Amino acid sequence: MRHTDKVSRMLCSARAGLLATGLTLAGLAGGLAGCGLQKDIDVVLPVLPAQLVVEAYLENGQVPRLTVTESVPYLSAPTPTVPTEVAVTLTLPDGSRENLRFAPGLDRRTGKAYTHIGTRPLSPQPGQRFQLEVTxxxxxxxxxxxxxxxxxxxxxxxxxxxxxxxxFREALILTRFRDPATPLNFYRLMIHKDSINDNPESEFVVQDRLNNGEEFTLGTSYRFRPNDTVVVTLFHLDQAYNNFLESVEDARNANGNPFSQPAGIRSTVEGGLGVFTVLSYDRRTVIVR
Incomplete structure (x- = not known):
């Protein structure tokens, strides 16, 4: 099996939901046509050139990995396009440059597919700046x-x-942390059961605009059973990554909803689409007793 085929299979599930949504809307349109309300409209969609799509999350203690794909038309087949002739360069805080090689695979720790990988783990420190170039x-x-x-x-x-x-006994989870006195702090709290590879049981994206410098308390509903293993991760985000996450959620909510405003993705990169960020987080694992 070719590398590109393997990555395409790993990445295609996210876009399969878009096709299912389209089938649902088609069924609705058929129902309206049966009521004599049909009106044929030819919608001319603009033909846009494919753009590079980058997804890169740097993390302390981990070898850098990222995924490079191409954008496709909205109504195209739900199969990601993986370009192979791509050069990726990561510039470290000390000015040294590392070329990431094309070696598609699956990160078993996170369950995420990637196309390019570095050679050694990173040790980023708060305030350090990284640069990415993809050609x-x-x-x-x-x-x-x-x-x-x-x-x-x-x-x-x-x-x-x-x-x-x-x-029927179930527990809720309460997580507390203290916001620093500096303004414009953004957070993402994810609560998983058993493993971070699965979808989170609960997720919060919050900021300190109304309670700068105060304690945050975020809680779930009653959904955890005795002896459940719960993994709580608190991410401290920069504003660009926070805006990206909000735009992705807006786009997800607008997809297939005729009453929602169209939503575009607010990328953190230039010259294409996607996200490049350095993850900063604290994580706790507890067993509900």
């Missing part, structure tokens, strides 16, 4: 810069059980 044989060039935010520690992770019968 291909078609003359396309994507660049980005990212600075590591400071790590914000989790103060406590607590759980509280409801008062139902033992077989």
């Amino acid at each position: 291909d044989n078609k003359g396309r060039r994507v660049t980005g810069t990212a600075t590591m935010p400071g790590r914000i520690p989790i103060d406590t992770v607590e759980w509280q059980f409801n008062d139902r019968e033992p077989e």
Whole structure:
């Protein structure tokens, strides 16, 4: 199996949902046509050149990995396009440059596919700046810069059980942390059960605009059983990455909803689409007793 085929299979599931949404809307249109309300409209979609799409998350203690694909028309087949003639260069805080090689694979720790990988683990420190350059044989060039935010520690992770019968007994999770006095801090709290490879049980994206310098308390619903292993991760985000996450959520909510405003992705890179950021987080693993 070719590298590109392997990566395409790993990446195609995200776009399969778009096709399912399209089938649902087609069924709705058919129902309206049966009521005599049909009106044929020819929609001319603009033909846009394919852009490079980059997804890169640098992390302390991990070898840098990133994914490079191409954008495709909205109504095209849900198969990601993986360009192979792509050069990726990461510039470290000390000015040294590392070329990431094309070696598609799957990160078993996170469950994410990647196309390019570095040679040695990174040791980023808060305030350090990294640069990314992605070029291909078609003359396309994507660049980005990212600075590591400071790590914000989790103060406590607590759980509280409801008062139902033992077989229906469930707990909620409360996470507390202290926001620093400096303004414009953004956070993403993810709560997983058993493994970070799975989708989170709960997720929050918050900022300190209304409670700068105060304690945050974020809680889930009653959804955890006794002896569940819960992984709580608090990410401290820069503003560009926060804006990217919000735009992705807006686009997801608008997809297939005729009453929603169209939403575009607010990339953190220039010359293409995608995200380049340095992750800064604190993580706690607890067993609900």
